[in-house]
Amino acid sequence: MRDRFPFSQASPIGEKGKWSRDSRKLLRWSLGALAMAALPLVHPNPYHLDVLTAALLYALLALGLNLIVGLTGVLHLGYAAFFAIGAYTYGLLNLRAGLAFWPSLVPAAAVAGLFGVGIGLPALRVRGDYLAIVTLGFGEIVRIICTNLEHITGGPNGLLGIAHPTLWLPGRGVVDFSVASAPYYYLTCAAVILAAGLSVRLSRSRIGRAWVAIREDELAASCAGISVLRFKLLAQGCGGAIAGVAGAIFAAKQGTITPDSFDFILSVMVLSMVVLGGLGSIRGAIIGALALGTLPELLRGFEHYRMLLFGLAMILIMRARPQGLFGASEQGAPRGSAAA
Amino acid sequence: MSPLQLFLQQLANGLTLGAIYALIALGYTMVYGVVQLINFAHGEIFMVGAYLALTVALVVTGAPWWLTLTLCGLGAMALCGGLGWMIERAAYRPIRAAPRLNALITAIGMSFVLQNVVMLLYGATDRRFPALWPAIRWQWGGVTVTLTQVLVWGTAALLMVGLQWLVMRTRLGIAMRATSQDLRACALLGIPVNRIIAMTFALGSALAAVGGMLFGGYYGTINFHDGYLTGLKAFTAAVLGGIGNIPGAMVGGIVLGLLEGLGAGYLSSQWKNVFAFVILVLLLLCKPTGLLGERVADRA
Amino acid sequence: MAAPLLEVRGLTKRFGGLVALDRVSLTVSQGDTLGLIGPNGAGKTTLFNCVTGLLRPTDGGIRFGVPDRQAGREGQESLIGLAPHQVTQCGIARTFQNIRLFPRMPVLDNVIVGTHLRTQAGFWGAILLTAEVRREERWARERALELLQFVGLADRRDQPAGALPFGLQRRLEIARALAGEPSLLLLDEPAAGLNPVEKQQLLALIGQLKGKGLTIILIEHDMRVVMGICDRVAVLDYGKKIAEGPPQAIQRDPKVIEAYLGTDVAA
Numbered sequence: 001m002r003d004r005f006p007f008s009q010a011s012p013i014g015e016k017g018k019w020s021r022d023s024r025k026l027l028r029w030s031l032g033a034l035a036m037a038a039l040p041l042v043h044p045n046p047y048h049l050d051v052l053t054a055a056l057l058y059a060l061l062a063l064g065l066n067l068i069v070g071l072t073g074v075l076h077l078g079y080a081a082f083f084a085i086g087a088y089t090y091g092l093l094n095l096r097a098g099l100a101f102w103p104s105l106v107p108a109a110a111v112a113g114l115f116g117v118g119i120g121l122p123a124l125r126v127r128g129d130y131l132a133i134v135t136l137g138f139g140e141i142v143r144i145i146c147t148n149l150e151h152i153t154g155g156p157n158g159l160l161g162i163a164h165p166t167l168w169l170p171g172r173g174v175v176d177f178s179v180a181s182a183p184y185y186y187l188t189c190a191a192v193i194l195a196a197g198l199s200v201r202l203s204r205s206r207i208g209r210a211w212v213a214i215r216e217d218e219l220a221a222s223c224a225g226i227s228v229l230r231f232k233l234l235a236q237g238c239g240g241a242i243a244g245v246a247g248a249i250f251a252a253k254q255g256t257i258t259p260d261s262f263d264f265i266l267s268v269m270v271l272s273m274v275v276l277g278g279l280g281s282i283r284g285a286i287i288g289a290l291a292l293g294t295l296p297e298l299l300r301g302f303e304h305y306r307m308l309l310f311g312l313a314m315i316l317i318m319r320a321r322p323q324g325l326f327g328a329s330e331q332g333a334p335r336g337s338a339a340a
Numbered sequence: 341m342s343p344l345q346l347f348l349q350q351l352a353n354g355l356t357l358g359a360i361y362a363l364i365a366l367g368y369t370m371v372y373g374v375v376q377l378i379n380f381a382h383g384e385i386f387m388v389g390a391y392l393a394l395t396v397a398l399v400v401t402g403a404p405w406w407l408t409l410t411l412c413g414l415g416a417m418a419l420c421g422g423l424g425w426m427i428e429r430a431a432y433r434p435i436r437a438a439p440r441l442n443a444l445i446t447a448i449g450m451s452f453v454l455q456n457v458v459m460l461l462y463g464a465t466d467r468r469f470p471a472l473w474p475a476i477r478w479q480w481g482g483v484t485v486t487l488t489q490v491l492v493w494g495t496a497a498l499l500m501v502g503l504q505w506l507v508m509r510t511r512l513g514i515a516m517r518a519t520s521q522d523l524r525a526c527a528l529l530g531i532p533v534n535r536i537i538a539m540t541f542a543l544g545s546a547l548a549a550v551g552g553m554l555f556g557g558y559y560g561t562i563n564f565h566d567g568y569l570t571g572l573k574a575f576t577a578a579v580l581g582g583i584g585n586i587p588g589a590m591v592g593g594i595v596l597g598l599l600e601g602l603g604a605g606y607l608s609s610q611w612k613n614v615f616a617f618v619i620l621v622l623l624l625l626c627k628p629t630g631l632l633g634e635r636v637a638d639r640a
Numbered sequence: 641m642a643a644p645l646l647e648v649r650g651l652t653k654r655f656g657g658l659v660a661l662d663r664v665s666l667t668v669s670q671g672d673t674l675g676l677i678g679p680n681g682a683g684k685t686t687l688f689n690c691v692t693g694l695l696r697p698t699d700g701g702i703r704f705g706v707p708d709r710q711a712g713r714e715g716q717e718s719l720i721g722l723a724p725h726q727v728t729q730c731g732i733a734r735t736f737q738n739i740r741l742f743p744r745m746p747v748l749d750n751v752i753v754g755t756h757l758r759t760q761a762g763f764w765g766a767i768l769l770t771a772e773v774r775r776e777e778r779w780a781r782e783r784a785l786e787l788l789q790f791v792g793l794a795d796r797r798d799q800p801a802g803a804l805p806f807g808l809q810r811r812l813e814i815a816r817a818l819a820g821e822p823s824l825l826l827l828d829e830p831a832a833g834l835n836p837v838e839k840q841q842l843l844a845l846i847g848q849l850k851g852k853g854l855t856i857i858l859i860e861h862d863m864r865v866v867m868g869i870c871d872r873v874a875v876l877d878y879g880k881k882i883a884e885g886p887p888q889a890i891q892r893d894p895k896v897i898e899a900y901l902g903t904d905v906a907a
Contacts, residue, residue: 315431328800
């Protein structure tokens with residue numbers, strides 16, 4: 001549901017065109033969603049579905065990080081930590097407290113979101129470049145703690161035997177997702193669509209405007225009445241929560257989670273997806289994630305060259321199209337502000 | 341071993357680590373001083389330096405050890421210096437005007453490239469580092485000091501004194517310091533800032549290369565993944581001493597090395613790495629200007 | 641209007657050894673337009689920064705009389721120690737010497753941001769898009785459009801702010817400042833870089849704001865702008881206030897001429 005504001009009669013010619021442009025956009029997205037939904041029925045190859053699911057999980061992460069880095073301009077190099085926290089929260093709730101997947105989603109999101117705010121509080125007092133390093137530090141600290149707190153987190157071997165989701169379907173009874181590919185595909189699709197919807201709503205709201213104002217010029221935003229700290233924390237909380245949900249889905253799908261999956265490389269990959277897609281752009285984050293997320297599979301034969309090509313791609317893209325695929329290009333120099 | 345002896349032993353170990361960190365930290369701090377970039381790829385340069393020294397050592401055979409050592413050192417310095425210069429020229433200079441996020445991503449990408457090139461060329465497993473000097477050890481009141489450690493301290497000290505001389509007493513050094521204070525003014529005054537910046541990268545890389553060689557000699561094995569962790573710790577050291585502050589990087593490196601050495605000796609070595617990160621985070625939160633104060637250009 | 645709106649008393653700001661403001665005292669009455677002049681480096685922008693919370697004064701006081709906007713709130717409150725957004729909440733808005741817009745945001749959105757404190761939509765409101773929130777958005781948009789029309793930028797409302805020519809960017813900044821319905825407007829060299837025609841338009845604009853009863857403090861170097869629009873003028877030099885009074889008196893004050901005006905004074 002989109003809301004359009006009534007324009008006065010004195011509206012210039014462009015307005016009418018904008019109305020149908022939005023309708024066309026909605027149509028395109030609906031068709032895309034339908035295609036995605038139909039895919040497992042048309043092409044039920046489990047391997048391909050798994051690849052897509054992984055890429056979609058990346059897209060979910062990218063959407064979350066987009067709120068922090070893309071919209072608000074806070075450079076975060078430790079995003080994998082929230083992913084880990086979500087995964088471990090579900091893992092621990094399931095293994096220790098017997099909680100099933102669906103009721104664990106909210107706690108996973110909440111805990112990860114709280115960490116986002118908690119880490120943000122001290123971190124945001126710090127200048128832009130240093131903030132990046134602090135977030136990196138936190139990310140690594142979380143990972144190392146997960147590796148070392150053996151009796152809680154299972155140490156380097158992680159948590160095993162986490163339950164898969166089960167869903168009651170009319171006519172089929174209770175279905176266990178177990179290791180089938182299609183259910184997770186649909187689950188992740190739904191999560192991405194929800195997160196995208198959330199992002200759209202937020203970015204078009206007073207909150208989204210405040211975030212972008214902070215990104216563009218923190219000082220001016222502050223003087224315009226925006227409490228910079230509060231909104232940055234909000235962004236980190238939201239972004240963290242989304243990563244938490246992604247983490248829970250990941251844990252439920254894998255059944256086993258180890259700290260190695262949540263390293264700095266992952267944080268960098270998600271960041272690259274957001275930058276590639278264009279800072280702040282929601283469809284950019286999704287497309288960037290799908291592109292970079294499926295790349296490892298497309299480069300199957302070039303296993304060894306994968307990271308090398310990835311690094312080269314990052315360098316070249318920054319050189320050739322710094323604003324990413326769908327980002328706003330620099331129109332006039334942005335004023336110096338703390339956030340990168 | 342008596343408690344005092346244990347302490348002195350850990351001190352010696354820590355100092356050795358610290359000297360290596362200091363050499364790498366210098367590169368971070370100099371580069372940040374001139375272009376305000378956290379050169380993520382710098383840790384990999386250190387790693388490349390180690391591998392280059394290894395390669396030179398494999399090529400140069402039949403010479404007395406001190407000659408081999410010198411050739412390895414100089415060779416690694418020259419090649420890494422050139423590499424640092426090239427990287428600046430090819431990857432960072434073209435995007436100097438772009439937002440800093442872009443430069444950071446480029447640096448991260450560059451670090452991936454370097455890591456993986458080395459992995460492809462030399463393999464993913466640990467490589468044994470050739471013994472570039474005899475394994476002599478001295479007993480000194482119950483504390484063992486090896487030639488390795490003496491060499492590390494000596495080389496690091498020599499290079500640091502040399503750098504300090506260069507920065508304080510030569511025209512290049514003055515130009516470097518001026519550029520780090522106000523790049524635009526320097527450019528307007530006719531100082532070849534591009535060349536100065538390139539030289540800064542080259543110099544930092546050369547020092548890191550020596551650090552790599554000493555690292556290899558100290559630990560006996562090297563791995564393409566060493567750059568990331570050691571680089572991060574060295575960056576912590578640079579921030580600890582005050583980013584942009586050259587003596588600060590030296591002090592920061594030594595302090596961090598001592599902290600890590602003593603920590604590993606007295607506490608668990610498993611949590612050793614968390615140490616560095618925790619120090620880094622606490623530092624940035626509480627005293628981001630570091631021990632000796634940062635030296636960065638004022639931004640409008 | 642004799643009611644004092646802003647009272648600055650003995651304001652001092654030191655940066656290490658440098659004294660940027662030296663016991664400056666000023667009073668601005670409601671409805672007044674005060675010109676703040678002085679040579680470069682005299683401390684004018686520093687004064688603005690202290691008032692708006694970007695800098696914390698070393699000494700002295702700043703009191704701002706809050707009009708009866710919220711029930712029961714009257715009298716003055718101290719601005720010392722408030723964060724910039726809190727100062728804005730009190731009803732003070734400003735523009736900047738080196739225009740600070742949000743370049744990648746559309747012109748209209750730049751102004752809507754100015755309404756931030758007059759709206760309340762929070763996280764859940766944004767997600768659920770309730771009727772209340774929609775109404776608020778509509779109000780904010782209409783208000784922003786009104787302001788754009790007022791400054792003559794309505795036809796550029798969808799362009800990115802960074803793409804505007806310089807003179808229009810200045811006007812956009814003023815529109816953004818006005819969006820929050822301030823009772824005090826601080827303009828930092830609004831005429832700098834404008835050609836004579838644009839300066840006339842700016843004068844007219846400020847005149848209209850005056851007519852609506854807005855209290856304005858204006859930092860300016862162009863004497864014609866100052867003389868044309870200000871009721872009173874205060875002169876700073878090396879952080880000290882060296883003169884204050886009606887524009888004509890300031891023009892003739894020997895201290896001021898010595899410090900600043902030189903021989904280049906047109907009536």
